[in-house]
Amino acid sequence: MKWKDQGSFIEIFPPADFSFQECLIFLGRSHQEILHRISEGYLYKLIKADDQQILLKIGAAPHSIKVEFPISEPNQNIREKAADYLLEWFDMDRELKGFYQMAASDEILQAVCANHFGLRIIGIPDLFEALTWAVIGQQINLTFAYTLKKRFVEHYGECLDYEGIVYWLYPEPDIIAELEVEDLRKLQFTNRKAEYIIGIAKSMKAGLLAKKELLQAEDYPQLKETLMKIRGIGGWTADYVMMKCLKHPRSFPIADVGLHNAIKLQKGMERKPTIREIEDMAENWKGWEAYAVFYLWRSLYE
DNA sequence: ATCCAGGAACTGT
């Protein structure tokens, strides 16, 4: 029993080694984030289910997570979708004992795993969002990446006003597929980012690119190869999407600058490690590369 | 100013 209907709310029962608090801290990392809101210990998230906008108010209870529906009294089907969404978003079905056991004796991961015990990979369940957010973040600083995302969402996403606060949904591929490069240039996207994003939207709209199909992919290398055929998706983005959306535990964005900085810090190095050096360090992480990277990203901000 | 940022495609060897 992963969740239970309690009438006016639903209750989700995560594993014992899950910390809602740690996940909240991660979600609060950018003040420019507009796809969720954190206020007084509650997490607010707008999702779409059965073509309806559903606002979720998520809070920690002693041994569970309580999810309320401030704007509606949803039917059974929507309750189930809300529960599924949260189970996926916070990777609650993952058995992490093996990871923590490995990390306990790993020079690089030991401290960060102890410090943030209970944190899980915070995913991006929506494939279009995962792909295009990764493209937006390519080769620019994160602050500006959030600025671009905010403009993108506010121009092309749906929203809901509740008690004077606006909640946003990420734009749909069908809308973005109809744009011209110039439309996104106005938001200060580069030509290339605009081309990539519109191209991805068109592929998804045409049914050539879908999460369901990608999830059926055979193994890690093959899945990565498939993703990299998409224009704008290189090795880094393929791994990022496998990690945040397709939930592949072995996804490993090894060229990531943030990863390099985190390793440098954890090891007290004077320079960033080389790819070869990271490959050696990661021998110990086999099967848990995605979690190793995610925790190391976490170590970069307090 | 100057360097760099949660890279990728393109070009030439």
Next chain:
DNA sequence: ACAGTTCATGGA
């Protein structure tokens, strides 16, 4: 297969 170049922009 590999290395160098170009893209483009804001943050620190």
